[in-house]
Amino acid sequence: MRSDFAGSTAQYYAGYRRDLPTDQTARLVAATGLSAGDIALDLGCGTGQLAVPLAEHCSAVVAIDPEPDMLAGLRARRVERVVCVLGDDRDLALLAVPFAAPIGLVTIGNALHWMDEPTTLRNAAALVRPGGAVAVVTQGPPLWLGPAPWQRTVRNALESLYGPVTGNCRTDSSALEERRDMATALGLTTEVLTWTAAYPVTVDWVIGHLGSALGSDQLTRMEELAALLEPLRGEAMMEEVTTSVLIVRGQE
Numbered sequence: 001m002r003s004d005f006a007g008s009t010a011q012y013y014a015g016y017r018r019d020l021p022t023d024q025t026a027r028l029v030a031a032t033g034l035s036a037g038d039i040a041l042d043l044g045c046g047t048g049q050l051a052v053p054l055a056e057h058c059s060a061v062v063a064i065d066p067e068p069d070m071l072a073g074l075r076a077r078r079v080e081r082v083v084c085v086l087g088d089d090r091d092l093a094l095l096a097v098p099f100a101a102p103i104g105l106v107t108i109g110n111a112l113h114w115m116d117e118p119t120t121l122r123n124a125a126a127l128v129r130p131g132g133a134v135a136v137v138t139q140g141p142p143l144w145l146g147p148a149p150w151q152r153t154v155r156n157a158l159e160s161l162y163g164p165v166t167g168n169c170r171t172d173s174s175a176l177e178e179r180r181d182m183a184t185a186l187g188l189t190t191e192v193l194t195w196t197a198a199y200p201v202t203v204d205w206v207i208g209h210l211g212s213a214l215g216s217d218q219l220t221r222m223e224e225l226a227a228l229l230e231p232l233r234g235e236a237m238m239e240e241v242t243t244s245v246l247i248v249r250g251q252e
């Protein structure tokens with residue numbers, strides 16, 4: 001589905017991707033032990049879906065992303081104590097410098113599949129203070145692969161314009177198990193949390209959300225996509241989202 005996160009894709013991302021809700025953020029914080037004096041580092045931060053809610057729970061969030069337009073979307077939110085840094089997974093090894101406060105948590109939300117997974121897990125785990133954690137957060141399935149009848153309509157619309165859409169961005173349980181094994185092989189300990197939440201959605205939100213998952217060449221067909229989804233207008237639609245958090249820690 002994706003080619004890049006630049007330009008209009010980033011704008012759709014800012015407008016149509018949910019921040020982690022308050023109760024789920026509290027759960028993540030409690031499970032990872034992030035404390036008020038810590039720094040959190042959010043790698044592949046996008047427009048701040050994890051960085052912004054986490055800022056309430058620590059002294060600062062260092063939000064890292066290689067796409068300037070995604071970082072611009074996050075900066076435009078003007079959230080205190082969220083510092084935007086242009087960089088990617090390869091920069092983690094360079095961050096082994098003392099910060100003003102310890103790094104209590106590294107989060108990677110819906111982004112690890114873009115990175116060198118084992119190297120990133122190893123480098124992230126090496127950055128956190130004793131007792132700190134790395135949290136790999138995924139939310140799935142992608143809206144267009146969900147089981148509800150309206151989601152089948154969305155999938156059919158996408159496929160009629162762009163061909164088969166099967167990639168799930170490694171949000172499935174086999175990717176979770178693979179990553180767990182990967183961390184174990186690196187000598188790291190793991191724990192998994194999962195929960196499911198349902199969100200009401202509108203046709204306009206669905207169209208915007210799809211825009212956030214399409215590359216610039218695909219966005220040229222947004223009007224056609226919107227027309228194909230018009231029959232859903234007025235329908236009561238709920239999106240069920242399963243969040244998985246793989247918590248990784250170094251041996252202590």
Ligand SMILES: C[S@@+](CC[C@H](N)C(=O)[O-])C[C@H]1O[C@@H](n2cnc3c(N)ncnc32)[C@H](O)[C@@H]1O
Pocket residue numbers: 005017043044045046047048049050064065066067070087088089090108109110111114115116
């Ligand atoms: C699907 S978005 C996830 C954004 C946000 N974390 C979330 O949970 O919605 C993936 C993000 O990873 C970033 N990304 C892609 N390759 C990356 C890499 N090698 N290292 C760090 N971030 C990367 C993209 O620019 C994009 O902002």
